[in-house]
Amino acid sequence: MGKERVAVVGIGQTKHQATRGDVSVAGLVREAASRALADAQMTWTDIDAVVVGKAPDFFEGVMMPELLLADALGASGKPLFRVHTAGSVGGSTAIVASQLIQAGVHQKVLAVAFEKQSESEAMWALSLPIPFTPPLHAGAGGYFAPHIRSYIRRAGAPDHIGMLVALKDRQNGLKNPYAHLHEHDITFDSIKDSMMLWDPVRYAETCPSSDGACAVVLGSESVADAAASDGRQPAWVQGAAMRSEPTLSAERDTVLPLGGALCAADVYKQAGITDPRRDIDCAEIYVPFSWFEPMWLENLGFAEPGEGWKMVEDGVTAMDGDLPVNMSGGVLCTNPIGASGMLRFGEAAMQVRGQAGDHQVDGARRAMGHAYGGGSQFFAMWVVGSEKP
Amino acid sequence: MRDVAVVSFAQTPARRRVQEVNEVEMLMPAVHTALSQVDMTIDDIGFTCSGSTDYLAGVGFSFVSTLDAVGPWPPIQESHVEMDGAWALYEAWVKLQLGEVDTALVYCYAKSSPGDLPMVLTRQLDPITVGPLWPDSISLAALQARALLESGKATEEEMAEVAARSRKAAMDNPNAQLAWDRPASDVLAEEHLVAPLRRSDCPPITDGAAAVVLAAGDAARERSDRPAWIRGIDHRIEPIHLGHRDLTVSESTRTAAEKAGVADGSVDVAELHAPFTHQELILREALGLADDALVNPSGGALAANPMMTAGLIRMGEVANRISAGTADRGVAHATSGPCLQQNLVCVMEGEG
Numbered sequence A: 001m002g003k004e005r006v007a008v009v010g011i012g013q014t015k016h017q018a019t020r021g022d023v024s025v026a027g028l029v030r031e032a033a034s035r036a037l038a039d040a041q042m043t044w045t046d047i048d049a050v051v052v053g054k055a056p057d058f059f060e061g062v063m064m065p066e067l068l069l070a071d072a073l074g075a076s077g078k079p080l081f082r083v084h085t086a087g088s089v090g091g092s093t094a095i096v097a098s099q100l101i102q103a104g105v106h107q108k109v110l111a112v113a114f115e116k117q118s119e120s121e122a123m124w125a126l127s128l129p130i131p132f133t134p135p136l137h138a139g140a141g142g143y144f145a146p147h148i149r150s151y152i153r154r155a156g157a158p159d160h161i162g163m164l165v166a167l168k169d170r171q172n173g174l175k176n177p178y179a180h181l182h183e184h185d186i187t188f189d190s191i192k193d194s195m196m197l198w199d200p201v202r203y204a205e206t207c208p209s210s211d212g213a214c215a216v217v218l219g220s221e222s223v224a225d226a227a228a229s230d231g232r233q234p235a236w237v238q239g240a241a242m243r244s245e246p247t248l249s250a251e252r253d254t255v256l257p258l259g260g261a262l263c264a265a266d267v268y269k270q271a272g273i274t275d276p277r278r279d280i281d282c283a284e285i286y287v288p289f290s291w292f293e294p295m296w297l298e299n300l301g302f303a304e305p306g307e308g309w310k311m312v313e314d315g316v317t318a319m320d321g322d323l324p325v326n327m328s329g330g331v332l333c334t335n336p337i338g339a340s341g342m343l344r345f346g347e348a349a350m351q352v353r354g355q356a357g358d359h360q361v362d363g364a365r366r367a368m369g370h371a372y373g374g375g376s377q378f379f380a381m382w383v384v385g386s387e388k389p
Numbered sequence B: 001m002r003d004v005a006v007v008s009f010a011q012t013p014a015r016r017r018v019q020e021v022n023e024v025e026m027l028m029p030a031v032h033t034a035l036s037q038v039d040m041t042i043d044d045i046g047f048t049c050s051g052s053t054d055y056l057a058g059v060g061f062s063f064v065s066t067l068d069a070v071g072p073w074p075p076i077q078e079s080h081v082e083m084d085g086a087w088a089l090y091e092a093w094v095k096l097q098l099g100e101v102d103t104a105l106v107y108c109y110a111k112s113s114p115g116d117l118p119m120v121l122t123r124q125l126d127p128i129t130v131g132p133l134w135p136d137s138i139s140l141a142a143l144q145a146r147a148l149l150e151s152g153k154a155t156e157e158e159m160a161e162v163a164a165r166s167r168k169a170a171m172d173n174p175n176a177q178l179a180w181d182r183p184a185s186d187v188l189a190e191e192h193l194v195a196p197l198r199r200s201d202c203p204p205i206t207d208g209a210a211a212v213v214l215a216a217g218d219a220a221r222e223r224s225d226r227p228a229w230i231r232g233i234d235h236r237i238e239p240i241h242l243g244h245r246d247l248t249v250s251e252s253t254r255t256a257a258e259k260a261g262v263a264d265g266s267v268d269v270a271e272l273h274a275p276f277t278h279q280e281l282i283l284r285e286a287l288g289l290a291d292d293a294l295v296n297p298s299g300g301a302l303a304a305n306p307m308m309t310a311g312l313i314r315m316g317e318v319a320n321r322i323s324a325g326t327a328d329r330g331v332a333h334a335t336s337g338p339c340l341q342q343n344l345v346c347v348m349e350g351e352g
Helices: A025-040 A065-069 A089-102 A139-155 A161-173 A188-192 A221-229 A258-271 A292-299 A308-313 A337-353 B023-037 B062-070 B085-097 B117-124 B137-151 B156-172 B184-188 B217-223 B251-260 B277-287 B310-323
Strands: A006-013 A049-053 A080-083 A108-116 A196-198 A211-220 A235-244 A282-284 A366-373 A378-385 B004-011 B047-051 B078-081 B103-111 B192-194 B207-216 B228-237 B269-271 B329-336 B342-349
Touching: A006 A025, A006 A089, A006 A221, A006 A337, A025 A065, A025 A108, A025 A211, A049 A065, A049 A089, A049 A337, A065 A080, A080 A089, A080 B078, A080 B085, A080 B228, A089 A108, A089 A211, A089 A235, A089 A337, A089 A366, A089 A378, A089 B085, A108 A337, A139 A196, A139 A292, A161 A188, A161 A292, A161 A308, A211 A221, A211 A337, A235 A258, A235 A337, A235 B078, A258 A292, A258 A366, A258 A378, A282 A337, A292 A308, A337 A366, A337 A378, B004 B023, B004 B085, B004 B217, B004 B310, B023 B062, B023 B103, B023 B207, B047 B062, B047 B085, B062 B078, B062 B103, B078 B085, B085 B103, B085 B207, B085 B228, B085 B310, B085 B329, B085 B342, B117 B137, B137 B192, B137 B277, B156 B184, B156 B277, B207 B217, B207 B310, B228 B251, B228 B310, B251 B277, B251 B329, B251 B342, B269 B310, B277 B329, B310 B329, B310 B342
Parallel strands: A049 A080, A049 A108, A282 A366, B047 B078, B047 B103, B269 B329
Antiparallel strands: A006 A211, A006 A235, A108 A211, A235 A378, A366 A378, B004 B207, B004 B228, B103 B207, B228 B342, B329 B342
């Protein structure tokens, strides 16, 4: 007995922006899912099951929105499943969907993740409630700033690394027509001069709040083979894993979380990767605040601990570098929270399918998609490739 | 498919209001009892999956603190569904099918008591067209009951008999919240709460938690003398809009039952997640249960209806009867959404 093979055969996303006032939540997910189906050359009736992911229901004020969205996602009469694993949920949703195929339960599964942040207030929704926890978190940025400061001190990283990441990702985002932020006049100095929000995180080093959705169609080996014989390259899932660890625990290292490292090691083992820096051609990494790029490069084994910032400084993670990171512009350009993880997973698949347009990495054959959530405690990752595992 | 079984089940006593402890503290006894019954600790578990909803806790990411209490260190393979624990069990079952891990812990919990549950549940509805009218969950169920009565498929007397039978059965269930022995005629003598529903046609509001340990193949045989093997499991959803479906039938339950193979053998026991009396009548029909089938010997959701938990409890109740040898083949059902919108059906069997 072994796992069935599974591949991404369709990808769709919405045009992301601060407010998608032209569509309801149902319209938003429908837009992404319709595009994924069109990309897969399938119709709603072809799909066996639907998996929906999003961050807290509070954001849009709808309890268990999967109930509402059954119609919009063509799921009536089918199995519909709802995942919620905090900020990593977009990645977890794709993985849970892929496992339905790997387990032999279904052949064609639609995975959709979304957030309509304009209908919520993420800053306060993401602040833990007083009086049981410190009232000073003030959203995700306030929570993560001390972790970033800790990284800078431990690694001895110079102050400009975060600004370099922000500049790179915002410039990459200009190549992505679906990205929320298109800042044509951004410069290193404009980032440096932007307001300090949560020292050391500046405004221009922070993700936006976006409305958006992402969808992927996953197919079994026979479905993917049929697509390939039709000239449509599948993105084979070569490895995928999830890991969780506690929020508050004395053993934790939030700069270099063990859960992230174990998750990556599991994915690499499944994919037969022994040297990720050599074996992976490009990566979409969940970087909502710029400094998380060097931090995650170390956590994912692309650099030794304390060395990740040097990859940034040397331009290794630029589009023309040895390991391009966040070709789409990443979370720093587009952050519909629940969908952000799936956008990373989807971009990785687009790269190995050769469909990434102006942000395509030439000859990308193996790519990583990464998501994290909670207090750097939930991890979801996959490696997809143009070759069958 | 790989053989996967329920090898342990535990639940907290269903209570109208658990005030002295928080959700995490309420849940922990269920988790630790489920593990200790099979001589396991969290370190023996290959995959963990939970079900809950932030709306009842009134805080985003409420499941995170619960996970902390379960003890995810060193980091674990884990997931969460914002649904009843029955769906968390489904995800765990899929994970076990991959063959990489042999054991799974499934847990779920909710405290419904801090809020006004029927009103909180209006937030499940379409936020543009229906939600603003604040139609509460009992009124929606009454609409369904009215449709059923007017279709001629059921009578108020039959509904009352479901209430009387369920509450009487609950007298044998130490975890039940609501149990009594009164004739159906007493129920019929009650005033309507929301016509045609009387108070006894409705579930209690319940705080509670439950946990299940799943194991595959030999790992299940090592942990249990008589594992409750999952022979079929499937779930289906229908449109949320009540005008889009025939409320007198449960098409999604019928399809899930067919896929799970309910009709492939005789059913010794069925635990149905039917919060309202008329819903049991609809579900019996959809599942194709014989008139003499033993239905809800625990008292079902009419005896205790802890949100996010009542579905998993149905699975645990069936598993317990199979493991105890009082049933060979059983059906467990879970529901979600207004008027039986989404339904899960699981067939379990013992062997030997």
